């Protein structure tokens with residue numbers, strides 16, 4: 472598969488209630504690499520394995536949640552082309568100047584009908600991950616610090632108008648629908664999982680009356696052992712755990728859901744099947760959503776449906 476257009480999730484700006492406590496938690500417990508602060512006081516992080524300067528940005532606020540989620544695109548020409556296609560489709564966009572986020576080029580920002588702010592960008596400074604590009608070792612000792620995920624993998628967002636959101640992602644941004652859960656009457660999608668490459672999902676949405684809500688940002692772990700180790704670290708640090716360790720039916724990924732100190736849910740995730748764009752969408756009826764969420768327990772956990780930030 473030739474990767475063009477939108478490449479991957481690149482950054483998420485998360486609101487936290489106490490920035491100092493959160494910097495310590497994301498460093499010591501999540502095991503991210505602290506990359507510095509900007510003039511607005513925002514704190515920047517990347518995973519140990521990511522090569523670009525930042526992926527998680529924390530902003531102090533009086534309410535938790537997510538300000539925006541950004542995707543890296545192939546190059547500046549692709550950025551301009553996607554901006555034009557969004558405008559032609561009827562989505563208004565705004566250019567955010569280079570440098571407004573540290574070490575990040577110009578961004579194209581737009582709001583989805585679900586109330587979420589999304590961004591596209593082509594440039595973020597490559598800082599490497601401590602592993603040389605010549606004769607690279609498979610991992611570095613830094614992996615042992617905290618949960619230490621491989622990368623920011625995807626987000627699940629809750630909001631209204633999921634059918635319109637799906638059209639923007641599939642008709643304009645080049646994503647395809649990998650899986651879906653139907654509404655109880657079977658006439659619409661209650662939740663959708665969309666991919667822009669060969670990952671099982673790069674974003675997911677669930678229909679919800681309140682706009683702009685964050686269900687979770689997900690961090691990829693290398694193995695099931697690493698997910699279990701993340702669970703150990705959560706317990707050692709009194710992190711409130713929501714669901715897991717278990718396996719999703721939807722995506723077939725293995726997971727733990729838990730909350731950061733501000734009440735933002737996050738996921739430590741591994742595995743999942745590997746779709747191609749020509750694969751037919753897999754569909755779950757609403758009565759099997761419990762298996763879709765938690766395959767062994769077959770349980771539609773109440774918190775999954777109702778707790779968002």
Ligand SMILES: [Fe+2]
Pocket residue numbers: 625626627687689738740
């Ligand atoms: Fe997830």
